[in-house]
Amino acid sequence: MRAVIPYKKENAKSRLSPVLSKEEREEFVELMLRDVVDSLLCAGITNIDILTTSSKGVPEDLEVNLVVTEPGLNVSINEYLRTVDEPTMIIMADLPLVGSSHLKKITSFPEDVVIVPGKGGGTNILFLSQPKEFTVKYHGCSFLSHCDITNDLGKSIRIFDSLLASTDIDEPHDIVELLIYGDGLAKEYVEKRFCTETGEGRVKISASSKLSGFI
Numbered sequence: 678m679r680a681v682i683p684y685k686k687e688n689a690k691s692r693l694s695p696v697l698s699k700e701e702r703e704e705f706v707e708l709m710l711r712d713v714v715d716s717l718l719c720a721g722i723t724n725i726d727i728l729t730t731s732s733k734g735v736p737e738d739l740e741v742n743l744v745v746t747e748p749g750l751n752v753s754i755n756e757y758l759r760t761v762d763e764p765t766m767i768i769m770a771d772l773p774l775v776g777s778s779h780l781k782k783i784t785s786f787p788e789d790v791v792i793v794p795g796k797g798g799g800t801n802i803l804f805l806s807q808p809k810e811f812t813v814k815y816h817g818c819s820f821l822s823h824c825d826i827t828n829d830l831g832k833s834i835r836i837f838d839s840l841l842a843s844t845d846i847d848e849p850h851d852i853v854e855l856l857i858y859g860d861g862l863a864k865e866y867v868e869k870r871f872c873t874e875t876g877e878g879r880v881k882i883s884a885s886s887k888l889s890g891f892i
């Protein structure tokens with residue numbers, strides 16, 4: 678079994694630009710990557726490929742294999758899948774709330790394809806028992822696309838339903854979940870910059886006292 682993490686550091690997480698500078702986002706995405714790698718290793722998944730647009734963006738101390746590709750998420754993953762012959766987990770780098778217990782559970786299901794939905798119709802994790810046959814289609818409503826692709830292949834499917842595994846950190850309000858439920862490096866990073874604001878309705882983030890203003 679192996680895992681592949683698509684990873685682009687350059688100008689990462691542009692949707693967080695209202696609350697983090699380019700340098701901060703690039704620092705933050707690296708910490709989220711470290712959290713994801715840590716969860717994989719804790720789950721016993723040690724064969725980890727990072728599919729990256731530049732080897733310079735990946736910390737040298739991580740125990741991973743680098744696969745450097747041209748930009749383009751779908752094309753690079755689909756090329757990669759043609760080269761693998763064992764069950765493969767495609768896991769995004771922006772999942773600091775995913776824990777080893779989720780990953781162990783995901784790899785224990787008997788279905789051909791396990792999908793962890795992402796917020797807003799995305800796909801956070803795809804676990805493929807036969808990756809060579811599968812073609813991914815990220816962006817748009819990729820969750821439904823991946824269900825359709827699985828059905829068209831005549832494969833069985835399991836949807837893994839989990840708040841923490843389904844929370845990808847894309848937009849400023851996602852940082853609330855990281856502040857509440859996180860326990861890794863990415864959580865430490867946001868704790869220094871933001872705090873939670875409680876009132877009526879959902880918890881919000883605001884800039885911590887060292888920074889100014891509400892978000």
Ligand SMILES: Nc1nc2c(ncn2[C@@H]2O[C@H](COP(=O)(O)OP(=O)(O)OP(=O)(O)O)[C@@H](O)[C@H]2O)c(=O)[nH]1
Pocket residue numbers: 682683684685686688689690691692693728729730746747748749750753769770771847
């Ligand atoms: N290898 C590779 N990975 C990518 C590419 N684009 C995004 N990724 C990774 O794919 C995953 C999901 O991407 P997004 O959530 O859209 O992340 P992003 O592109 O940094 O964020 P936005 O700029 O806000 O869209 C993350 O792990 C990214 O690091 C790419 O062109 N190539």
Ligand SMILES: C[C@H](OP(=O)(O)O)C(=O)O
Pocket residue numbers: 750795796797798799800801814815816817818819820845847
């Ligand atoms: C890559 C994309 O990520 P999102 O933009 O939903 O974070 C998806 O899951 O299809």
